[in-house]
Amino acid sequence: MSHDPSDPALRTEALEALLTERGVVEAPAIDRLIAYYEEQVGPMNGARVVARAWSDPAYRARLLTDGRSAIAELGFEGPQSEHLVVVENAPGVHNVVVCTLCSCYPWPVLGLPPSWYKDPAYRSRIVREPRAVLAEMGLALDEATEIRVWDSSAEVRYLVLPERPAGSEGLAEDALAGLVSRDAMIGVARIPPP
Amino acid sequence: MTEPGDLLPVHPGDLLPVSGPAAPPRANGELVFAAPWESRTFGLTLALHERGLFAWSSFQEKLIEAIARWEADRPRAAGSETPVEYPYYRCWQQALEALLADLGLCAPTDLDDRARTLAERAHGHDH
Numbered sequence: 188m189s190h191d192p193s194d195p196a197l198r199t200e201a202l203e204a205l206l207t208e209r210g211v212v213e214a215p216a217i218d219r220l221i222a223y224y225e226e227q228v229g230p231m232n233g234a235r236v237v238a239r240a241w242s243d244p245a246y247r248a249r250l251l252t253d254g255r256s257a258i259a260e261l262g263f264e265g266p267q268s269e270h271l272v273v274v275e276n277a278p279g280v281h282n283v284v285v286c287t288l289c290s291c292y293p294w295p296v297l298g299l300p301p302s303w304y305k306d307p308a309y310r311s312r313i314v315r316e317p318r319a320v321l322a323e324m325g326l327a328l329d330e331a332t333e334i335r336v337w338d339s340s341a342e343v344r345y346l347v348l349p350e351r352p353a354g355s356e357g358l359a360e361d362a363l364a365g366l367v368s369r370d371a372m373i374g375v376a377r378i379p380p381p
Numbered sequence: 382m383t384e385p386g387d388l389l390p391v392h393p394g395d396l397l398p399v400s401g402p403a404a405p406p407r408a409n410g411e412l413v414f415a416a417p418w419e420s421r422t423f424g425l426t427l428a429l430h431e432r433g434l435f436a437w438s439s440f441q442e443k444l445i446e447a448i449a450r451w452e453a454d455r456p457r458a459a460g461s462e463t464p465v466e467y468p469y470y471r472c473w474q475q476a477l478e479a480l481l482a483d484l485g486l487c488a489p490t491d492l493d494d495r496a497r498t499l500a501e502r503a504h505g506h507d508h
């Protein structure tokens with residue numbers, strides 16, 4: 188460890204020690220929250236939401252109307268899902284999500300964001316030149332496809348409902364969930380046929 | 382980020398297994414935190430929020446300010462056009478420190494003093 192007092196690890200340790208001594212926080216609460224976000228929440232939650240929407244038209248309708256209530260039906264709730272808007276891809280329409288100011292992201296369904304989502308380059312460029320950025324990320328969309336960029340904020344977080352891939356017609360919901368990737372739910376990837 | 386209610390879902394039975402053959406791909410190969418202090422700072426922030434000490438939107442305002450500050454003064458590696466790596470959790474940490482100072486929960490001088498004390502620990506005791 189560094190001996191520089193501006194070292195972030197030292198500052199973290201110092202802050203936690205001071206707040207613990209002052210009775211403001213307790214280490215087990217911190218441990219629990221870290222473990223929860225490292226182990227219990229992640230894109231598998233969103234994958235279940237997507238698979239349910241693909242399998243159950245009534246659920247899909249509820250999801251598109253009130254994302255927060257629909258994900259709560261599956262037990263997913265918490266910070267950054269209070270106003271969850273689900274945007275649906277369709278032939279000719281592709282949705283992609285960003286947070287231009289910081290890192291807003293629907294934690295309960297996707298976990299914590301990947302580093303590229305927080306990166307200044309993605310945050311500025313996806314708004315200015317979405318087609319080029321998506322192509323660089325491996326998603327080539329033809330000129331006829333409309334790209335809708337959704338900027339997350341304190342008020343609204345977004346989740347992309349990807350198109351169900353061809354060839355997945357016979358699959359049960361669990362198997363469908365296994366096809367759904369994090370990147371597809373942010374809108375920077377498509378889901379390939381199984 | 383509005384006022385979250387419970388941070389933790391109370392339906393653990395609805396969660397998929399996180400390991401073993403039934404576990405779906407989760408982190409897509411990417412670590413959530415790059416260093417232990419990043420997860421500690423994250424967890425500390427959530428724990429303080431869970432105690433009701435601030436609205437999440439208050440923290441978010443500070444985070445946006447810290448990120449904007451870094452971007453306005455974006456450091457570049459000497460002699461290179463390559464920007465240095467984006468220090469997201471440094472911004473997060475600065476945001477938390479600024480918020481706690483505003484709330485009177487931890488003065489910057491207290492924090493500096495403690496960090497300096499920790500930095501001066503005898504070698505071999507700095508873990």
